């Protein structure tokens with residue numbers, strides 16, 4: 001249970017953000033406009049077919065930084081509207097290079113009834129110290145004083161290498177709405193220390209490297225945000241359940257199986273464009289092409305990914321049995 005003391009000015013969520021959070025794709029039409037018409041269907045698909053009831057909107061997978069501010073507002077609004085009474089939590093990524101734009105988006109997220117906001121480090125003119133980064137985040141958080149705030153740590157993309165463990169040290173004194181970390185990095189020492197040093201705070205520790213989630217669960221991750229939960233949510237939920245039951249051998253089977261797929265596509269070249277193609281294939285909902293500078297995934301990629309998904313039984317959602325690790329390729 002979420003038990004952090006609350007101040008009267010803050011509307012904390014009924015419950016802590018935990019479990020799987022799908023980093024949503026922004027569906028687009030063939031001519032590059034946002035395809036709002038499929039978002040309702042997308043919500044139903046996540047909930048009914050993948051068992052995923054939390055979403056992270058306008059992040060990396062959602063091409064948030066490639067959208068205009070007006071588009072980001074409309075996308076956020078559509079997900080909140082279509083997710084009402086269906087989703088548990090809708091977190092909006094409001095990070096931007098301009099503090100003012102970020103604040104505008106944060107305020108907007110509060111107005112439309114989102115459940116939280118997340119922010120990456122500005123990545124062109126960069127903050128070089130922890131204190132400067134905190135100051136930036138604090139100014140954004142202050143624009144939505146009633147919304148839980150998450151820091152989105154993704155150093156490989158932002159180039160801001162300030163360790164999350166350092167950043168979290170005393171963060172709530174500066175940002176009272178701080179409620180958790182989305183950690184999209186493979187440094188498990190940093191992640192483990194974030195958990196170890198902040199257990200008392202009841203923060204959400206959301207891991208963002210899907211192929212390594214089991215290791216992060218061992219380190220104390222309380223949830224996960226990722227692109228593959230759009231179409232491998234059900235499989236990953238089975239892994240979470242096995243971990244919860246302390247059946248580590250079965251949990252490892254699931255993680256290895258998921259790794260086989262991710263390893264396969266990574267070798268072919270994997271990113272947001274390929275995520276769009278795989279999601280279209282698995283869900284049947286057209287995600288469309290990505291926006292420039294990204295390029296549409298090739299036909300060869302989609303065919304190979306489909307064959308791999310079939311060979312791993314990922315299109316039929318059958319349960320893995322303990323020992324199937326040896327049987328599958």
Ligand SMILES: CC(=O)N[C@@H]([C@@H](O)[C@H](O)[C@H](O)CO)[C@@H](O)CC(=O)C(=O)O
Nearest residue numbers: 023059060061184208209210225226227
């Ligand atoms: C760099 C990147 O896109 N990482 C993904 C992962 O889900 C990633 O696609 C997955 O682990 C496969 O490598 C997420 O961390 C990104 C994410 O949550 C987001 O879209 O904001």
